[in-house]
Amino acid sequence: MYKFRDATKRVIYVGKAKSLRSRLNSYFADITGLHPRTRQMVTTAASVEWTVVSTEVEALQLEYNWIKEFDPRFNVRYRDDKSYPVLAVTMNEEFPRLHVYRGARKKGVRYFGPYAHAWAIRETLDLLLRVFPARTCSAGVFKRHGQIGRPCLLGYIGKCSAPCVGKVSADEHREIVSDFCDFLAGRTDAMIRRLEQEMAAASEELEFERAARLRDDLGALRRAMEKQAVVLGDGTDADVVAFAHDELEAAVQVFHVRGGRVRGQRGWVIDKAEEMDVKDLVDHFLTQFYGEQAERADDPDGGPPVPREVLVPELPADAEALGEWLSGLRGSRVSLRVPQRGDKRALAETVTRNAGEAFTQHKLRRAGDLTARSAALAELQDYLALETAPLRIECVDISHIQGSDVVASLVVFEDGIPRKSEYRRFALREAAEEGDVASIAEVVRRRFYRYLKENAEGAVDPDRPGIDPETGKPRKFAYAPNLLVVDGAGPQATAAADVLSELGVTDIAVIGLAKRLEEVWLPGDPDPVILPRTSDALYLLQRLRDEAHRFAIRYHREKRSKRMQVSALDGVPGLGQARRTALIKHFGSVKKLREARIEEIEAVPGFGRRTAEAVVAALAGEPVTTGESGTT
Structure with missing residues (x-):
């Protein structure tokens, strides 16, 4: 097992090999002949570390654990597509x-x-x-x-x-x-037979209305069964996997067959970190996908994480070890094989056609996307005179309405792609009344103060620089960006740069992006940098700024709605913060509270008839009476 680390000691790639010497020789060959992402990985890496294990099964387990722990950006990532319902x-x-x-x-x-x-x-x-x-x-x-x-x-x-x-x-x-x-x-068979028997019994007892209802129920069940095509007649429990790929990307499709029927389908398109054939893709996919499945299999009713059979287009080199590892996850024997004939072979061909179709659609939809991202980062390096391409970019945006509920967002892009797990949001207090420039300064100060604190000498494990030694979880602010973007013009960019200078952070570039003319402002410069309107660099900065704006707006609306939820009840005498919160918690929202009757409000613990009447009157906009005399 080996790990590549960059200059900041962050793990950027994890792999396994029987011969480390042979594998490293393949990486450090003529750089012009390397796969594009392999070339980028090798030029980014500053050191390599290795660990010797006893068996291939141990290597599989350790590789999966390291990928989960370090989240290396050059490893192939099969992430669940949340669009699949x-x-x-x-x-x-x-x-x-x-x-x-x-x-x-x-x-x-x-x-x-x-x-x-x-x-x-x-x-x-x-x-x-x-x-x-x-x-x-x-x-x-x-x-x-x-x-x-x-x-x-x-x-x-x-x-x-x-x-x-x-x-x-x-x-x-x-x-x-x-x-x-x-x-x-x-x-399904037992359910169908039971309903047929009940329908026949109802008919014999002259309960024709009940028999007709059972007949319609049977029809509904059969129509539902028709929607799941029967592909295998032997009650097969299997996952069928297929790939389509080129030198840069690969598409994978999985059909889940349970009880002889296709119960579901998933698909991914991933960037290849190095030169990989189908056997390598199978190896990486099975390790990551079923490792994730096993981690989520904490419900005894949810079924085993691995089916009895996994059908793949080609067996990887360590197929025997993979089969043993999958059997351990399932708790019983798992067959890993290539279907040769019959219905399973036909189904595998169908899955392969689906993978090819998905890959073609991806290419048509995102033609040149990887090239465009690389071009955008290279253009930013050129236009901003940076020493290296900004592989990690952070953007700060402020959101408020006339100075109230001031919040900020910080979003992260790595390799031109959003990294949503590292987004952060800030509720601003100190600089909220002083304007956007002061707010930007507060956010930058808080973010990089945490960065310096988490990377202070003695607080970092040199082997795991981004991991909290006490909790074992990734630190929230452990990594610094190559480029910091603030939403605004020269004053905002200068304020951010001044804060970094005060904190002693000198290796981070800062720019401001003004919305009106999409101008890029450098700290202290009297004139902006104008990027071509059609450039990939400007498009990337716009996406980054818009994502930060969206994230800030959502947080601002959440804060404002929470504040406004209880404001309608401010005028009710004797109704303090605790009782207002209890009302909202009981009914769920002010809207539902408005629809409630006096008796329903009175049923909330701590509320009497008079208070309930006052609440209803306040929400209806009527004068609220107080005291025994009934004066308002």
Whole structure:
């Protein structure tokens, strides 16, 4: 195992090799013949470290752990595409809910999918809710209808069993949800037979209306089953993986087959860090993808993280070790193989066609994107007379309305791509009343004071410079940018540069980007630098500034909405901050509080009839009476 580090000791690449001498010789050959990203990695690296392990399985595990720990920017990254929706079932709630979900997996929630489109989930749900009338509403809607004692429209038309108003108990509702999960998990035959038997029994007992309803339920189940094509008849539990690639990028497609049916599909397009063939891509993908799956498999109801079979286009060199590692993740034997004939071979060809189609679409959609990013960084280096290309750029923006709720955002781009995990936001207090220039100075001072503190002598582990030794997590402000961009003109850029100078930070370039004419201002210069309107450098700076503006606006709106939530209740006598907060917490928002009746407000702990009447009057804009005399 080996690690490349840059001049700041940050890990930029992690790899494994049986012969370190042979692998390093391949890196440090004639630089003109290297893969473009390999060339960039080698020229960025300042040192190499290595660790010897006993087995290939240990090497696989250590490689995965290092990639998770250091997040090296030159390693291939298979990140979950949050645009892929799944059907989530919240088994951790008293009344489980079915809903469309995107994002990180949570404990106690079962997931089905991913699906290609959210409408596919909603269409499937609409078919199945007549058979499995489970709750689909949010917590707020569920609580609201429980308070008013009336179900929603779905409860009236039979597509919800209305647990909110007690039409079914918690156990009865959970049984409905369990049947729903069993159906989606592939146990459909028993469900179909049971409904057919119930329909026949109802017909024999002359309960024709019930028999007709069961007939319609059967039709809905069969239509839902038709949407998931049966591809294999032996109940296969497998993932089918395929790739399409060129020298710079690769597309991967995965079809998830459960119970002989395609249950979901995922796809990624990634930058290749070095020259890689299909065997190398398979090796990297299986390690990262199933390692991530295993980390999220903390719910015993969620199923094993690895299927019984993984079908790939080519076996990697360490296929035996990979199979052993995957078997360890699953807890039972996993077959890693290349399908040779029959239905599995046909399905693998279908997945390969999908990978090729996805790669073609990506190329058409983002033609020259990697080249454009490289050109943008090179142009910035040239226009701003920087010693090196600014691989890490940070941008600061201020947001407020006439000086109130002043906040700031700090966004990070690495290699011309947003790095959202390192975005930061600031609530400004000291300089809020002094204008944007003072606010910019405060943000820069706070950000780089933390940077200096976290990199102070004795506070950093030389082997893990970006990792907090106490928590083991990445430090928030451990890395400095090559270029700092502030939203504004000369005064803002000068203020930021002055703060850096005061703190003794002298190796960071600072510019200001003015919105009106898109001028680039250098600290202390009387005239701006004008970038060509069609340049990739200006386009990158605009994207950076717009992203910072978006992030700042969102934080400002969050702060303002929290402040305004309770302001409508300021005029109610005897209603302090704690009781106002209790009201908002109980009803969820001022809007819902406005809709509440006096009796509902009176039911909140600590509220009497008179206070409840005063709250209703205040929200309705009526004069609030105080005291026994009724004077206003």
